[in-house]
Amino acid sequence: xxxxxxxDALNQALREEMxxxxxxxxxxEEVAVYQGAYKVSKGLLQEFGEMRVVDTPITELGFAGVGxxxxxxxxxxxxxxxxxxxxxLALDQVINAAAxxxxxxxxxxxxxxxxxxxxxxxxxxxAQHSQAWESWLAHIPGLxxxxxxxxxxxxxxxxxxxxxxxxxxxxxxxxxxxxxxxxPDGEHVVPIGVADLKREGDHATIVxxxxxxxxxxxxxDALAKEDxxxxxxxxxxxxxxxxxxxxxxxxxxxxxxxxxxxxxxxGIGAQVVxxxxxxxxxxxxxPVLRVHQADTPxxxxxxxxxxxxxxxxxxIAAVKRVMYRGD
Amino acid sequence: MAARxxxxxxxxxxxxxxxxxxxxxxxxxxxxxMLLQRRxxxxxxxAYAVGKIGGFSHLYIGQEATGTGAISVLRDDDYVITTYxxxxxxxxxxxxxxxVMAELFGRIDGVSRGKGGSMHLFSREHNFLGGHGIVAAxxxxxxxxxxxxxxxxxxxxxxxxxxxxAVNNGAFxxxxxxxxxxxxxxxxxxxxNRYGMGTALERASAINxxxxxxxxxxxxxxxxxxxxxxxxxxxxxxxxxxxxxxQVPTLIESRTYRFMGHSMSDAVSGTYRTKDExxxxxxxxxxxxxxxxxxxxxxxxxxxxxxxxAEARQTCEDAWQFADKSPEPPLEALTExxxxxxxxxxxx
Numbered sequence: 001x002x003x004x005x006x007x008d009a010l011n012q013a014l015r016e017e018m019x020x021x022x023x024x025x026x027x028x029e030e031v032a033v034y035q036g037a038y039k040v041s042k043g044l045l046q047e048f049g050e051m052r053v054v055d056t057p058i059t060e061l062g063f064a065g066v067g068x069x070x071x072x073x074x075x076x077x078x079x080x081x082x083x084x085x086x087x088x089l090a091l092d093q094v095i096n097a098a099a100x101x102x103x104x105x106x107x108x109x110x111x112x113x114x115x116x117x118x119x120x121x122x123x124x125x126x127a128q129h130s131q132a133w134e135s136w137l138a139h140i141p142g143l144x145x146x147x148x149x150x151x152x153x154x155x156x157x158x159x160x161x162x163x164x165x166x167x168x169x170x171x172x173x174x175x176x177x178x179x180x181x182x183x184p185d186g187e188h189v190v191p192i193g194v195a196d197l198k199r200e201g202d203h204a205t206i207v208x209x210x211x212x213x214x215x216x217x218x219x220x221d222a223l224a225k226e227d228x229x230x231x232x233x234x235x236x237x238x239x240x241x242x243x244x245x246x247x248x249x250x251x252x253x254x255x256x257x258x259x260x261x262x263x264x265x266x267g268i269g270a271q272v273v274x275x276x277x278x279x280x281x282x283x284x285x286x287p288v289l290r291v292h293q294a295d296t297p298x299x300x301x302x303x304x305x306x307x308x309x310x311x312x313x314x315x316i317a318a319v320k321r322v323m324y325r326g327d
Numbered sequence: 328m329a330a331r332x333x334x335x336x337x338x339x340x341x342x343x344x345x346x347x348x349x350x351x352x353x354x355x356x357x358x359x360x361m362l363l364q365r366r367x368x369x370x371x372x373x374a375y376a377v378g379k380i381g382g383f384s385h386l387y388i389g390q391e392a393t394g395t396g397a398i399s400v401l402r403d404d405d406y407v408i409t410t411y412x413x414x415x416x417x418x419x420x421x422x423x424x425x426x427v428m429a430e431l432f433g434r435i436d437g438v439s440r441g442k443g444g445s446m447h448l449f450s451r452e453h454n455f456l457g458g459h460g461i462v463a464a465x466x467x468x469x470x471x472x473x474x475x476x477x478x479x480x481x482x483x484x485x486x487x488x489x490x491x492x493a494v495n496n497g498a499f500x501x502x503x504x505x506x507x508x509x510x511x512x513x514x515x516x517x518x519x520n521r522y523g524m525g526t527a528l529e530r531a532s533a534i535n536x537x538x539x540x541x542x543x544x545x546x547x548x549x550x551x552x553x554x555x556x557x558x559x560x561x562x563x564x565x566x567x568x569x570x571x572x573x574q575v576p577t578l579i580e581s582r583t584y585r586f587m588g589h590s591m592s593d594a595v596s597g598t599y600r601t602k603d604e605x606x607x608x609x610x611x612x613x614x615x616x617x618x619x620x621x622x623x624x625x626x627x628x629x630x631x632x633x634x635x636x637a638e639a640r641q642t643c644e645d646a647w648q649f650a651d652k653s654p655e656p657p658l659e660a661l662t663e664x665x666x667x668x669x670x671x672x673x674x675x
């Protein structure tokens with residue numbers, strides 16, 4: 001085990017997979033000479049050369065399509081979006097090309113591609129740079145969507161994504177890149193579609209993923225001081241979703257809060273609540289509550305941004321409500 | 328994935344340019360291919376009218392010389408990628424009409440197992456990378472195919488077709504900029520049939536000489552008479568050679584005309600073009616242009632034409648019968664091909 005940053009964990013995954021398979025290459029804005037807008041690709045140009053670490057013009061739709069085209073004929077591209085906020089321009093290629101090619105070709109053309117980059121809000125970047133797109137992407141059949149919340153999961157899930165023969169979306173977090181965690185040495189692969197119980201408790205369940213895992217853990221720590229013990233179910237993958245893991249926890253605790261970074265309507269949490277009501281209807285002792293971003297574009301002002309974002313305090317309040325514990 | 332041998336061609340795939348072939352044989356091959364495409368599309372119109380084909384169906388009638396001439400200079404290991412107006416080009420590439428027709432009928436024997444339809448014909452066996460339904464979206468894909476060729480150090484090329492309306496789309500600009508920047512072996516063929524659905528070129532593009540746009544991407548350009556299959560063959564052949572040996576992309580504008588509506592749900596003429604205009608263009612039917620040339624050079628007789636026509640009609644009748652008898656996809660097919668199992672060498 002080594003204590004490394006989320007950024008370095010991703011960098012290790014990229015390096016190891018590029019060493020392992022020479023069909024794997026990385027392309028995107030500033031990935032090569034600049035060493036990555038967030039330094040995730042540091043050192044890769046020097047090790048693998050400019051054919052495999054490719055700086056692109058600022059042309060998200062175009063280079064996403066170049067990636068998909070190259071995957072049609074046997075390469076295994078990793079397309080980095082400087083942020084998923086910019087990837088909206090590329091969604092036609094992600095959805096209409098990558099996700100559907102296998103189906104509309106009757107099984108002839110699978111697309112082994114990874115689309116990755118930071119997702120969601122950072123700090124005071126305002127409306128156009130602070131959006132969490134997991135529910136949009138999870139909506140699409142033909143994609144897999146992973147949301148690693150820790151360095152170990154970042155490395156293991158990115159490696160799985162690169163080895164997967166399907167298009168995989170990897171949603172990272174700008175605010176996660178500097179976080180540290182234990183990452184197993186050597187080969188470390190986390191399977192796609194398997195949740196992880198990040199904290200064990202028996203009073204309530206917090207279901208979450210991605211950047212919100214840290215928020216859930218803060219909430220769990222604070223709740224523990226009040227003798228409230230929660231399960232934190234880290235989905236890790238939002239498509240396909242590990243319904244069995246959610247149900248197992250809720251059947252044990254009988255109470256659930258779903259925490260996500262994005263907006264409420266048609267959010268990931270809405271789907272989790274649907275699974276819970278189907279799988280655990282008779283086990284519930286309270287309605288399932290959700291914690292999410294305010295239903296507004298992200299404001300710039302510090303106080304408003306704080307008010308808009310889901311956080312530990314809002315999560316703690318929700319857990320207390322499902323336990324009918326008012327303060 | 329197993330090769331799809333059932334997709335094997337009835338009409339032989341065009342021979343590589345290197346092959347020794349007499350002019351007469353070559354011209355006959357081009358002529359019979361175009362004639363087959365024409366008869367095929369006529370049967371499609373008929374099948375659409377009686378409800379055998381659903382959805383959208385964009386016919387290639389009038390434009391056959393562009394696809395046929397361009398594809399005729401490719402090797403089998405080169406790649407073709409195109410738009411939703413893809414029936415003729417699939418046939419020109421050697422995909423058997425019966426499997427194409429079965430696809431249009433939504434049957435299990437279709438080239439895409441009945442799941443793609445008219446706009447999404449694919450054949451891995453023929454390196455035919457699809458009919459794509461979003462205008463200009465296939466242009467970045469073609470650029471990626473060419474990137475992969477360069478990455479692997481091969482001497483293949485990628486041939487990419489799209490209509491003139493696509494040049495106004497951002498994807499065109501983004502892709503051609505990268506192809507010019509990175510010197511990729513791709514040939515972009517604009518099929519300028521004058522109208523993006525019902526909007527004339529000069530009502531959509533700031534410049535009418537659209538091949539000029541190549542300058543912005545530092546790539547060679549060419550303009551060709553899209554009704555003359557031999558001229559198309561010549562121009563695309565030069566571009567293919569350039570791509571193969573020097574890894575230089577080319578932008579070609581093939582000036583053509585569609586004799587039918589944009590799709591089967593669109594009138595042949597009316598609000599956006601006159602009947603007179605249509606009649607003028609119909610005088611330069613690409614099949615007639617080649618026939619006249621061959622007659623003048625003693626390469627074809629009226630009897631030959633009648634025989635080839637009868638053969639083409641029979642092939643299309645057989646295709647219809649085959650498609651009509653092919654079963655609908657089983658309901659299990661609904662949920663197949665969404666994802667592939669990642670259980671091969673990739674997780675070891």
